Amino acid sequence: MKELSLNILDIVQNSIRAKANEISVEIIESVVSDIYRIIIKDNGTGIPEEIIKNVTDPFVTTRTKRRMGLGLPLLKYHAELTGGSLKIESETGKGTKIRADFSNSHIDRQPLGDISGVLLIHMASDPGIDFTYIHKTDDGEYRFSAKETMEYLEIETLNDRNLLDLIGNMIDENLIKIEASGIDFKELNRDAI
């Protein structure tokens, strides 16, 4: 996978298979602090305790038919390539939180890629799930919530194709506005992130 958005797509698929109906993806990107952090949270069935210890082993999975899972091992591999790490917290019946830390400036840190496209695919094919996307940079923050958008537009689902195209456009425009410049305007403190 050449883009982090594809890793995110893969992990979100795990959340969907875990019957989550609230999924949030948060990206914290700081040139000043040299951090690129991805946090994916869901309220799905969670990962059983006996599996969580070895969940980044490609041959450990909750699946019963094809006993191999590469999503989390790949994300861990990509994070560790940059000197970063992967952390997983999960509670059965409550949900899972996955945090991947990358070094932002590392040459092996992949680009984010088409994150709005990833969100649109999920909203088109899983209209019952409340997706939240938060992106923070040194220069600002953008937050998108499928639920809030539906409430604002007074609609019940977001699966109208033309509407989804408009939403993709809105997300892209807002991400351009907060694109990290690398200039320490606010003298950001590393601890603040």
Next chain:
Amino acid sequence: MSKITSLADLKKKREEMKTGLDLRVKAINPENVVQVKVAMATCGIASGAKTVMEFFLEQLERRNVAAIVTQTGCMGYCYAEPTIEVKLPGADPVVFGFVDLKRADQIIEKYIKTGELVDGIIPVNYQTIDLKE
């Protein structure tokens, strides 16, 4: 197109472009429409399933084909990703492998529109090693 940066802009633009085709309405009776399932596990995503899914979502609507496009997990044909399953109304599902945009276009134009089979079908009698006696 003018820039859309807020929910207010989105609402205004939506009013201007209001359109009828809503998957929710079609989903009321999914047996009467074409169903396309794109395998979106790690193997599929790494092989280009996202692009294939975007193609079907956009092109089926653009070509006025009543269809539900959804995603599924790994179907066990990792060697042939991206894979998709197409179910025409009243017919058995057919799984296609190695689906790039050219093959996706053929699947829409030939199989979905006319029922003509195209290359890349994964035989229904295929069994994974686990299932073999």
